[in-house]
Amino acid sequence: MEGTVGVDIGGTRTRVGAVARGRILARRAFPTQGIAEVKDAIRAVMAEVGWARPGAIGVGAPAPMDMRGGKILGCPNLPHWNGVEVTRELGDAFACPVYLANDATSAAIGELVFGHRAHDFVYITWSTGIGGGVVSGGRVAWGATGQAGEVGHMVLDPDGPPCRCGKRGCLEAIAAGVGIARAARERLGERLSAREVVDRARRGDAGALAIVDEACRAMSQGIAILWEVLEPELIVLGGGLTGSWDFLGPKVLAAAHGLARTPVRVELTPLGDDVGLLGAAALPDHFPEEWRSG
Ligand SMILES: [Zn+2]
Incomplete structure (x- = not known):
């Protein structure tokens, strides 16, 4: 075979x-x-x-x-x-x-089978866009047509920035690479990748730091909502922006802990x-x- x-x-x-x-x-x-x-x-x-x-x-x-x-x-x-x-x-x-x-x-299936092997978790890709997958009781939650887990399109601010999906203020529009890059264009007047914005924030640039802090706050809101609704064992993150987790993680976790009633457990996928x-x-x-x- x-x-x-x-x-x-x-x-x-x-x-x-x-x-x-x-x-x-x-x-x-x-x-x-x-x-x-x-x-x-x-x-x-x-x-x-x-x-x-x-x-x-x-x-x-x-x-x-x-x-x-x-x-x-x-x-x-x-x-x-x-x-x-x-x-x-x-x-x-x-x-x-x-x-x-x-x-x-x-990716959530990869995490289920080869990663932390938890039975109740949400996998979130934090990258150019934001996607997700929900595993409950060891089974993938597919939804009615297989589109379940689109955590990137949870609306966190109906008056927020436009999203690629046509709505406004989706988690993706604020926190994903596309959102961070757009904020840099509009507010710093520069064409920068999300990675470049994060690197500037790391060096203490106030404008970049404000954009990154907003992205991390939005991600923490999304995580806290999923935590309360689904009661997972953990939230697993993967995707390009988690390469800067040493800088972004403490911001996300501090805010998420303040928004959920019980301590939120967030881990990076061991599968990279x-x-x-x-x-x-x-x-x-x-x-x-x-x-x-x-
Ligand atoms: Zn959207």
């Missing part, structure tokens, strides 16, 4: 890996393009590990999707993937079952950048039975 292939499509980078028993045996990472590049990468990792075909393929993508049909729906962030029937195309190419899910939900890839590879085992075709 061969292992599975995980495909983690990110807004900027795509990761593809051949995975067996929780180990990534071969991997490729490249700037996100279309499905042709993903097929090439799958062929490359299979050749490297000597598999004739994968046991199954799991794909995580940061896009609205029809999970039953395995199709990505209109997504401005991933122009090459609009309308792509992912499960049909990859299934035809590799003659194996293929499953498609939201990338942050896939691989959480999404490992989760995509484990998706075939966790995909909801009723949405499996054939």
Whole structure:
């Protein structure tokens, strides 16, 4: 029995890996393009590990999707993937079952299977955008159509900055990389990456520090809401901005502790950048039975 292939499509980078028993045996990472590049990468990792075909393929993508049909729906962030029937195309190419899910939900599966292995937790990706996945009683909470866990679009301030989703004041619009960069453009008059804003704040720049403090406060509000509503054992964070956790973490935790009634436990995923890839590879085992075709 061969292992599975995980495909983690990110807004900027795509990761593809051949995975067996929780180990990534071969991997490729490249700037996100279309499905042709993903097929090439799958062929490359299979050749490297000597598999004739994968046991199954799991794909995580940061896009609205029809999970039953395995199709990505209109997504401005991933122009090459609009309308792509992912499960049909990859299934035809590799003659194996293929499953498609939201990338942050896939990452939550990675955390469930290979991370802290808690049974009740919320996984939050804190990166260019903010996504999430909820695990309750050891099972993924998929929601009615598989879109559960969109913690980035909790509205924290209805009069706040515009969000990519069309609303205002979403957690993502305030705290994610896109929100931090926009605040820097509007308030500091400079085009800076979120990382650059955080680095300036670290050096004591007052304008940058105010933006970062607002982002951390919004993240702490989001965490406190999830903590009270779901009573998880812990909240697990991953994503690019957690690379600055030594600076951001104390701000987030201090505020979150003040907003929740019981001590909030927040941990970084021990899987680092691989959480999404490992989760995509484990998706075939966790995909909801009723949405499996054939
Ligand atoms: Zn939003």
